[in-house]
Amino acid sequence: MLALRKTSPEPGLDFAEVPEPIPQPGEVLVEVEAAGICGTDVHIADWTAGYASMTSAMPVTIGHEFAGRIVELGEDARGVAVGQRVTVRPSTVCGHCAACTAGDPDGCTHRRGIGIGRDGAFAALVRVPAANCVPVPDGMAAELAAMTEPLSVSMHAVDLAAVKPGQRVLVLGPGPIGLGIALFATAAGAEVVLAGVHDEARLTTARAVCDGTAIDLAGADLPNALAAAGQDKPFDAVIEAAGATAAIEGGLRQLRRGGTLVVAGIHARPAPIDLTQLVRMEQSIYGAYRAPVTDWSRVIAFMQRHQDRIQAMITHRLSLADAKEGFVLLRSRAASKVILRA
Ligand SMILES: [Zn+2]
Ligand SMILES: [Zn+2]
Structure with missing residues (x-):
């Protein structure tokens, strides 16, 4: 074969x-x-x-x-x-x-x-x-x-962020993992902003799949692009699924005091982080990699309810x-x- x-x-x-x-x-x-x-x-x-x-x-x-x-x-x-x-x-x-x-x-x-x-x-x-x-x-x-497998990664990342109804979640990276994160965070009751960089084709798909705001940073920096989209309030959680090291420090700056950054991307290089800022803001960072075995049946049940979106x-x-x-x-x-x- x-x-x-x-x-x-x-x-x-x-x-x-x-x-x-x-x-x-x-x-x-x-x-x-x-x-x-x-x-x-x-x-x-x-x-x-x-x-x-x-x-x-x-x-x-x-x-x-x-x-x-x-x-x-x-x-x-x-x-x-x-x-x-x-x-x-x-x-x-x-x-x-x-x-x-x-x-x-x-x-x-x-x-x-x-x-x-x-x-x-x-x-x-x-x-x-x-x-x-x-x-x-x-x-x-x-x-x-x-x-199911990529969506289990997305679900696990949202679980680690402990997203609650009414919270604001910033998702960095509009690939399939990011789209899954946006879907699960929305289902948890959050208001989701999804951002990519020079990624218009995947953001167009994102707009067909997810509710919420999808923005292309293109040449702009993250704070300016968010402000231009009327999204300048701090986020309760930032979930990174881009694998871009710059997204880590940029994402942390958008996080509220006590907020959570979840890193789900695979990074080819170490990322610089302003740890003093992290300490003073009492923020948390989690890594999300593999979902527990018990998540798989939850993912399949979710997929059954949202087949059209996942197909898209x-x-x-x-x-x-x-x-x-x-x-x-x-x-x-x-x-x-x-x-x-x-
Ligand atoms: Zn995979
Ligand atoms: Zn073993």
């Missing part, structure tokens, strides 16, 4: 013909119906800093946001059935460390990500632990179900063979979410 792989620790991805995987004990084989290209996949392709730990897994098929159908069960694969439609939590646990044996899989210290540390979904078939399969409700399209986040659909075109669209920020379809 055709697979899109990371083969060496340098920029680039390669298509390869690989054997069909065989599910190991406790695993199932999933026929991939839809797989999203994530910002992480672009980082892996471009080999930006922070992914060196993948090297030992190479060559490895990438792709960690996906949904499909179970077509084969390995030995002892429990709680799943052939024919079942599933999306898959990409983070696999070791089952042996102290956290795993204590029944706390979220605390596992030896994780391997499907599509990062073991073969992923940019292929027709992928083997995954049965325990990572999350059932997809009848009537939910595979491309929508493939959005998908701007491009391509075949696996054309996947590299999707990476070009994402780098140029012409696309919001690109889905690879079987």
